[in-house]
């Protein structure tokens with residue numbers, strides 16, 4: 001009897017011990033795996049992006065280093081990334097004075113990459129929804145149909161063929177000048193759908209093809225003139241039987257930590273100091289709304305005079321982008337990235 005009880009206790013104790021040893025081993029293995037994958041993630045070639053690292057919430061997304069594959073071709077540069085089992089592809093066209101490098105994080109393998117907060121967030125969302133992402137720089141400051149059309153069409157088509165993406169829906173997103181360009185490109189490149197951001201697009205009524213892809217307009221109605229043109233173009237497309245939709249983006253207030261929340265790598269103290277300076281100078285109102293567009297707000301001079309910018313010049317463009325977006329007049333925005341990708345997804349057949 002005693003023996004049996006003892007045996008049972010012993011067995012259960014040994015079970016417990018076994019369980020705790022087992023758990024300890026599992027835990028150490030997971031820690032080792034996590035460390036291992038962490039190292040792999042930061043060193044592996046960009047084409048091997050794993051879906052799990054992209055399906056993280058925004059906070060963790062800032063820890064991801066977005067490293068593109070890069071190719072200098074036809075007098076310009078193409079940067080892209082293809083996720084595991086891609087379900088679609090998207091060509092993203094930047095605005096004036098911008099370039100492909102803005103969409104990808106600065107890293108040893110891409111020292112010229114900029115990683116602007118909105119641009120990189122769009123790429124990140126697209127990759128997490130298994131879109132292969134291609135960015136190309138315009139030949140000049142802005143896109144030009146004359147200078148860029150033939151090259152870009154060629155680069156997109158070769159990229160699609162080279163990476164065997166022919167069977168996947170091909171989509172395009174263009175912001176501002178990139179929006180005009182994408183709207184023109186869509187007349188010849190077979191996109192399943194397109195999204196034009198802060199751009200009314202160009203739809204030459206005479207040379208408009210019979211089949212034109214569904215078009216989403218993502219715009220900032222504070223820009224009244226453009227909102228009017230978009231309304232007209234939406235009507236024009238509707239009359240031609242083209243599916244259209246619009247998403248309006250409104251201004252939003254700054255908060256003391258908004259800049260550090262949205263710009264990976266920018267520290268919170270700096271963000272708070274800038275916000276306090278903006279309040280003091282009246283760049284933002286008592287609710288935190290920008291009084292003027294970021295571009296005409298003399299925030300750089302003010303920050304410089306206060307000595308806040310020394311050693312921080314690398315962040316000027318990133319901050320500028322967030323201030324423009326907060327004002328909500330004309331800027332790249334990732335806030336509607338999921339809506340845009342959804343538009344691409346529902347228009348795939």
Ligand SMILES: *[C@@H]1O[C@H](CO)[C@@H](O)[C@H](O)[C@H]1NC(C)=O
Nearest residue numbers: 073074075150151152154155
């Ligand atoms: C782009 O460059 C390739 C390789 O040099 C060339 O074969 C191709 O014709 C060029 N495309 C255009 C549109 O010029």
